[in-house]
Amino acid sequence: MGPVELLHMSVFSQSFSPCGRFLAAGNNYGEIAVFSLSAALSPDATAQSQKPVLTFSAHEGPVFSLLSNECHLLSAGNGEVSCWSWAELIKKNTKPLWTKRPNYKSSLEIPEINSMTFNSRDNSLVLAGGDNNVHILDLESGLFKSVLQGHSDYVHCVSVRGREGEILSGGEDGAVRMWDSRTGQCVHCIEVHKYESCARPQFGKWISCVTTDSDWMLCGGGPSLSLWHLRSLSPTSIFPLIGCQRQTSFYQDMILAVGDGPSVSHCLLGGEVKAQIPCSPQSLNTMQLNTNSTDYRVLTVGGSSDHIDVFTNLSYRTFSFTF
Numbered sequence: 048m049g050p051v052e053l054l055h056m057s058v059f060s061q062s063f064s065p066c067g068r069f070l071a072a073g074n075n076y077g078e079i080a081v082f083s084l085s086a087a088l089s090p091d092a093t094a095q096s097q098k099p100v101l102t103f104s105a106h107e108g109p110v111f112s113l114l115s116n117e118c119h120l121l122s123a124g125n126g127e128v129s130c131w132s133w134a135e136l137i138k139k140n141t142k143p144l145w146t147k148r149p150n151y152k153s154s155l156e157i158p159e160i161n162s163m164t165f166n167s168r169d170n171s172l173v174l175a176g177g178d179n180n181v182h183i184l185d186l187e188s189g190l191f192k193s194v195l196q197g198h199s200d201y202v203h204c205v206s207v208r209g210r211e212g213e214i215l216s217g218g219e220d221g222a223v224r225m226w227d228s229r230t231g232q233c234v235h236c237i238e239v240h241k242y243e244s245c246a247r248p249q250f251g252k253w254i255s256c257v258t259t260d261s262d263w264m265l266c267g268g269g270p271s272l273s274l275w276h277l278r279s280l281s282p283t284s285i286f287p288l289i290g291c292q293r294q295t296s297f298y299q300d301m302i303l304a305v306g307d308g309p310s311v312s313h314c315l316l317g318g319e320v321k322a323q324i325p326c327s328p329q330s331l332n333t334m335q336l337n338t339n340s341t342d343y344r345v346l347t348v349g350g351s352s353d354h355i356d357v358f359t360n361l362s363y364r365t366f367s368f369t370f
Contacts, residue, residue, distance in 0.1 A: 058349030067340020073110025126157035217254030284318035305331035328352035
């Protein structure tokens with residue numbers, strides 16, 4: 048890859064291997080790189096340890112989403128989902144086990160898949176579609192079993208409320224929709240930008256991130272990042288972060304958020320911004336906590352750069368992987 052392409056690289060997605068020793072990252076050129084955390088964090092690590100152990104071309108367009116389960120890495124972007132075996136990738140075999148594409152209405156344009164998540168209640172994969180729909184892939188049969196219709200513009204993000212089995216989706220239309228995963232019916236629709244405390248008309252109304260933790264939801268994008276109580280369907284905290292947030296996570300008694308700007312924000316549940324930790328990319332798309340291994344419990348952050356920052360301690364960047 049030439050210097051110009053490296054200059055314009057963006058990292059959109061990340062996922063840790065089931066063993067927690069490897070990190071996969073997807074970029075805007077359709078490539079997936081696999082990095083070894085165990086090599087990079089070992090006492091005798093060299094500069095080479097921060098380079099990928101494997102880079103391969105996975106999709107024609109950007110890899111917007113990566114996700115891992117017990118054995119597999121799933122990747123999505125240009126309208127299709129591919130499945131790779133982690134055991135094979137570690138041996139540098141890059142043949143997908145399968146590639147599937149939802150049944151789109153129009154054959155002319157291939158809608159992007161912007162985000163995906165697992166629903167463990169029925170062993171399905173939930174996809175946020177560029178065709179304004181949420182698609183559900185049954186991982187047992189390998190068939191798309193339902194389409195959740197209701198958004199009037201493309202779906203950016205999806206999340207699953209574990210205990211209830213509810214699916215939450217956020218879209219360009221400014222709505223967060225809550226779906227009953229058994230019936231496929233939309234049970235609630237929250238138009239975040241219509242709440243004065245959240246609205247930021249100068250940024251637009253779209254929802255770019257949604258995260259759930261039992262009775263709580265975080266969402267943001269054009270509107271301010273906000274924490275909602277799902278039983279009362281009301282915002283309880285609004286976070287005074289600049290720009291649009293693209294990914295958030297509950298972590299212990301805090302909230303972590305990344306988006307416009309070169310830092311990871313640490314927020315308290317009450318709405319205060321406790322710290323902003325500097326990162327190397329100027330704008331951030333993706334943040335992952337490695338909960339698969341106690342030995343390599345790191346936070347990794349990627350965005351508008353070929354660098355992926357690695358934090359062994361949440362308060363400062365330890366080093367960066369480079370694509």
